[in-house]
Amino acid sequence: MAAKARAVNLLRAASGASCRCPAHSGGLHYPVTSTPVRHAADIKNTDYAFEMACSNIRFGEGVTQEVGQDFANMNAKKVGLVTDKNISKLPVIQTVLDSLTKNNVKFDLFDDVTIEPTDVSFKKAINWAKKGGYDSYLAVGGGSVMDTCKVANLYASDPEADFMDYVNAPIGKGLPVTVAVKPLIAVPTTAGTGSETTGVAVFDLKDLKAKTGIGSRAIRPLLGIVDPLNVMTMPNRVAAYSAFDVFCHALESYTALPYNQRSPRPTNPHNRPAYQGSNPISDVWARQALRMCGSYMIDSINSTNNFEARKQMCAASAFAGIGFGNAGVHLCHGLSYGISGNVRSYHAADYPTEKALVPHGLSVVITAPAVFKWTAPACPDRHLEAAQILGRDTTNDKLADAGDILADVIRDYCYKLNIDDGIQALGYTSSDIPALVEATLPQERVTKLAPRQKTKEDFAQILESSLKMY
Template sequence: MSFTYSAREMGSFTTHTHTSCRCPSHGHTYSQVPERPTLGNTDYAFEMAISNIRYGEGVTKEIGMDLQNLGARRVCVMTDKNLSKLPPVNAVLNSLAKYGINFQIYDNVRVEPTDQSFLDAIRFAKKGEFDAYVAVGGGSVIDTCKAANLYAASPTSEFLDYVNAPIGKGKPVTVPLKPLIAVPTTSGTGSETTGVAIFDFKELKVKTGIASRAIKPTLGIIDPLHTLSMPERIVANSGFDVLCHALESYTALPYNMRSPCPSNPINRPAYQGSNPVSDVWALHALRIVAKYLKRAIRNPEDREARANMHLASAFAGIGFGNAGVHLCHGMSYPISGLVKTYKPKDYNVDHSLVPHGLSVVLTSPAVFAFTAQIHPERHLEAAEILGADIRTARIKDAGFILADTLRKFLFDLNVDDGLAAIGYSKADIPALVKGTLPQRAVILAEDAFLMSKVAGLVVVFQRRG
C-alpha cells in the first residue's frame, strides 16, 4: 500500500500529532527539519561522479557493439591528424564497420586545443546532428569532443556561457547530452573519467576550461595496447600529469573547508576539494607512478609498466576529477599559454608547445615546498611513496623533503631544468602570475591571490641542487 501527499497536505502533518500508534516503527510524525547550518558558509558534503570504465587488452574491438547497443545511427569520431593514421583509430573504425555503425570522422583536433579549435569542432558537431560521439586520442581529443557534444546539445548557448568563471559565466549544464565513448591513447589526463575540458583562451593567453559532471564521457575504453606506440617523451610528460593529479588532489583543500556552500546541488563544483573517496584513488595512482613510470618511459616493450600507467591515469582522473587540483595546474596554464618558441621532442606539431604534463611538473618542487604548511603529514606520506626515507624526518620539513624527492625523481627522467629551460626569465614573472590568478576553478585555497603570488615568484628558476 502506498500514499501520495501534496506539499500542502505534507505541511498539515507539522501541526497535528497522531497518537493512535506509539511503536518505534509507526509512532513518528512528519516534521519540517530545520536546515543544517554550515560553519562559515563552507560546504558539508561531497559527491563522486565518474564515467563507466572498461579495461583490457584489445577491448577497443567492443566499441561497435556498444554503439549498436545504444541504438546509435549517426556517430561522430573525433581524433587528430597524427592519430588518424595509427592503430588505435584503425581499431575503432574496424569495429564500427564490423557492426554496421554509420560514422563521420573529424580529425582536425589541435594538440593543446584553443577556443578557436573548440569552436571548429563544435561547428562540425552541430552540422552533423550526431546521436553519439567517439573520442580517440589524448586529453586534447577527449576534451574537444566533450565541448562539441555540449554545445551541439545546447545550440543557442554562447561559447562563454559554460566556460569557468571569471573568464566565462560558469553556468550549470542542464541540457541532456549525447553518449560519448572515450578511447584514451595516452596515459596522463584521465579525461576519460572526468567532467573537465581544458583549452587555451587565446585572447588572454591563458588556459581555462569547462568543468561540469554533465560532460563526462559515458564510457571510457582503457585499452593498454594503445600505449605501446607512444614515444618516450610523450610517455614521460603524460606520466608527469598523472603524478601531479595524484599529488594535488591528495593535498587539495578539504571539501568541508571550501566555500561558499552551494545553495543547490547543481551548483556544487566538479572540483570539490580532497575527500575520503578521492584520497583512495589518488594514493593508489601515486603508488603506481612510483613503481612503473620510469620503466614505462625507458622501455617501450615493458607492457606491464605501460598497462599499469594506463590504469593509473584513470585512477588519478577519478581522484582529481572530484577533488580538484591546485597550484601546479593553476600555474601550468599560463606556462603553456605564454609559450614562445619551445618545441618538445617527440611531438609532431607545427606550433610552439609546452606539453601539459611538462608545464605542470616543472613547478611541482616549489609548489609542494610551499603548500606543505597546510597538510605536512600528507606531504610526508607522498614523499615516502616516491622513495624518501622519512623515519627521522621532522614534520616541519615535510615540504622540503617532498620537493627534494620530486627533484631527484625528475632529474632521473631528464626533465627540462626549470622554466628557464623552456624559454622563461625573471621578466616573465608578472605575466605568469597574472595568468595564474583567473584559475580560481582549480586553485582550491583560502587565498588564491596570495598563493599564486608567492608560488609564481618562487618557481621561475627551479634549478636542481
C-alpha cells in the same frame, strides 16, 4: 581553559608522532593544520558534503574492439568520431573503424583536433558537430581529443549557447549545464590526462594567452575504454609528460583543500562543483595512483617495450583521473596555464607540431618542487606520506621538513626522466614572472583549492623558485 589547551597540545603531539604509513594515515576526518583560522561566518559557509562521480571504465587488453558493439547496444544511428591526424595513422583507429563497420554503425570522422586545443580549434569541432546531427560521440586519442569531443558534444546539444556561457568563471560565465548531452565513449591513447573519467575540458584562450576550461559532470564520458595496447606507440617524451600529468593529478588532489573547508556552500546541490576538495573517496584513488607511479612510472618511460609498466600507468591514469575529477587539482595546474599559454619558442621533442609548444604534463611538473614546498605547512603529514609512497624512507624524517623532502623526491623523478631544468629552460626569465602571475590569477577554479591561502606575491615566489629546478 589552561587544562583544555594542554590537552589539545598533547593530542597534536601524539598525532604528529603517530604512524604516517598509508594504512594508518587516512580516515574520514581531516587533522587541524596550519591553514589560517577561519572566522565563524566562513565556517558556516563552507560545504559539508561531497559527491562521488566518474565515468564507467572498462579496462583490458584488446577492449577497443568492443566499441562497435557498445554503440550497437545503444541503438546509435550516427556517431561523431573525433581524433587527430597523428592518431588517425595508428593501428587503434583501424581497430575502431573495423569494429564500427562490423556492427553496422554509421559514423563521420573529424580528425582536425589541435594538440593543446584552443578556443579556435574547439569552435571548429563544434561547428562540425552542429552540422552532423549526431546522436552519440566517440573520442579516440589523448586529452586534447577527448576534451575537444566533450565540448563539441556540449555545444551541439545547446546550439544557441554563446561559447563563453560554459567557460569557467571568472573568465567566462560558468553557467551550469542543464541541457541533455549525447552519450560519449572515450578511448584514451595516452596514459596521462585521465580525461576519460572526468567532466573537464581544457583549452587555450588565445586572446588571454592562458588556459582555461569547462567543467561539469554533465559532459563526462558515459564510458572510458582503457586499453593498454593503445599506449604502446607513445614516443618517449609523450610518455614522460603524460606520466607526470598523472603524478601531479594524484599529488594535487591528495593535498587539496579538504572538501569541508571549501566555500561557498552551494545553495542547490546542482551547483556543487566537480572539483570539491580532497575527500575520503578521492584520497583512495590518489594514493593508489601514487603507489603505481612509484612502482612503474620510470620503467614505463625508459623502456618502451615494458608492456606491464605501461599497462600499470594506463590504470594509474584512470585512477588519478577519478581522484582529481572529484577532488580537483591546485597550484601546479593553475600555474601551468600561463606557462603553456605564453610560450614563445620552446619546441618539445616527439610532438609533431610546428608551433611553439609546452606540453601540458611538462608545464604542470615544472613548478611542482616549488609548489609542494610552499603548500606543505598546510598539511605536512600528507606531503610526507606522499614522499613515502613515492619511495622515500621517512622513518627518521620530521613533519617540519615535509615540503623540502617531497620537493627533493619530485626533483629526483624529474632528473631521472630528463625534465628540463626549470621554466628558464622553456624560455622564461624573471622579467616574465609578472605576466605569468597575471595569467594565473583568473584560474580560481583550481587555485582556490590550494590548501593555503595565497597571494600574487606567493605565485611570484613559486615561479621565481621554478626558474631552475636542479
